[in-house]
Amino acid sequence: MTEIKRILVTGSSRGIGKAIALQLAQDGYAVVVNGFSYSLRLEKTVEEIMASGGRASGLLVDVRDRGAVRSAINGDIETSGAYYGVVCNAGLHRDAAFPAMTDAQWDEVIDVNLGGFYNVVQPCVMPMVRMKKGGRIVVISSISGIMGNRGQVNYSAAKAGLIGAAKALAIELAKRRITVNCVAPGIIESGMSEEVSEDIVRQMVPMRRRGKGSEVAGLVGYLMSDPAEYITRQVISVNGGMA
Numbered sequence: 454m455t456e457i458k459r460i461l462v463t464g465s466s467r468g469i470g471k472a473i474a475l476q477l478a479q480d481g482y483a484v485v486v487n488g489f490s491y492s493l494r495l496e497k498t499v500e501e502i503m504a505s506g507g508r509a510s511g512l513l514v515d516v517r518d519r520g521a522v523r524s525a526i527n528g529d530i531e532t533s534g535a536y537y538g539v540v541c542n543a544g545l546h547r548d549a550a551f552p553a554m555t556d557a558q559w560d561e562v563i564d565v566n567l568g569g570f571y572n573v574v575q576p577c578v579m580p581m582v583r584m585k586k587g588g589r590i591v592v593i594s595s596i597s598g599i600m601g602n603r604g605q606v607n608y609s610a611a612k613a614g615l616i617g618a619a620k621a622l623a624i625e626l627a628k629r630r631i632t633v634n635c636v637a638p639g640i641i642e643s644g645m646s647e648e649v650s651e652d653i654v655r656q657m658v659p660m661r662r663r664g665k666g667s668e669v670a671g672l673v674g675y676l677m678s679d680p681a682e683y684i685t686r687q688v689i690s691v692n693g694g695m696a
Contacts, residue, residue: 457508460589460677461485461526461536463516463573464543466494468643469593472666473540474498476674478507485529485536487543489515516543516569526576535580538589538677541615543569548604548648559607566611570618578626587630589677592619593669594637596692612637616688623686632685634676638669639692659694 459482465474466488475498478484484502486509488495495511502509510533514525530536544566547558574590581588597605598612616635623633640649640657641664655661669691675681676689690696 457481457483458537459483459485459534460538460540461487461512461529461573461577462540462542463487463569465540466498469638469641469666469669470540470542471498472670473542473673474509475502476667476670477538477540477677478502478505478509480674480677482538482677483508483510485510485512487512487514487516489513516572517564519568519572522572523576526573530577530580535584536577536588537581537584537586538591539574539577539581540591540593540673541570541573542593543573544593544595544611546605546608548608550604551606554607562607563611563614566608567614567618570615574622578631581631582626582629587682588626588632589681590619590622590626590631590633591673591676592616592633592635594619594635594688596637596639596690596695599637599688599690600696619688620686627685630682632676632681634685635688636669636672636676637688637690637692639664639690639695641666641669641691657695658692662693664691664693 462474464470465486474484474486486498499509499511514521547562592615594615595612597609601609619633619635
């Protein structure tokens with residue numbers, strides 16, 4: 454009997470994260486769906502996966518709360534086994550011109566996007582190593598972390614920091630057959646891009662449309678697969694030709 458690999462996807466109760474969770478479930482993985490502020494949405498995502506014949510469970514925890522995250526992950530691993538893969542997708546933006554940016558806007562974006570990476574991935578790594586079966590870590594960065602974006606100094610800093618962290622971790626884990634890669638979406642159909650007008654999309658994106666969550670999820674699914682075993686320390690954009 455083939456062992457079912459488990460993958461934790463943070464921020465996966467809606468948007469791009471939900472698309473990723475659905476894709477991975479369709480690919481045959483047991484998905485651990487994470488969220489914290491919308492427990493009903495998390496439950497519905499789990500139910501949707503299971504209704505379509507997939508395997509899923511929920512992990513309700515705020516990625517900013519280091520102690521709670523560590524406790525939740527350690528408990529889940531002790532009960533059901535280590536994760537083969539982790540997708541760090543939880544994130545938010547609090548846009549403002551830098552001179553007018555508040556301490557809270559800076560801290561919240563850094564804490565969720567960058568601090569969440571450490572809080573989630575750090576307790577997952579050694580159980581993954583001890584399995585001795587390789588593994589996959591995919592970090593969702595952003596075009597803003599590559600190009601920078603007006604009004605997003607905080608968000609661009611956090612997403613660029615994720616790229617540096619992923620590249621460094623990829624070196625540390627390569628000999629363990631654990632790959633670490635970044636996916637950098639552009640303007641994707643989701644709540645985070647609602648404020649971007651269609652005129653701006655047509656001006657900025659050579660393909661003249663927003664991307665779909667499923668298009669990001671398809672890449673994540675590939676990076677989790679066996680054929681992607683030799684791909685690590687890379688930043689791959691899904692942005693319709695923006696850069």
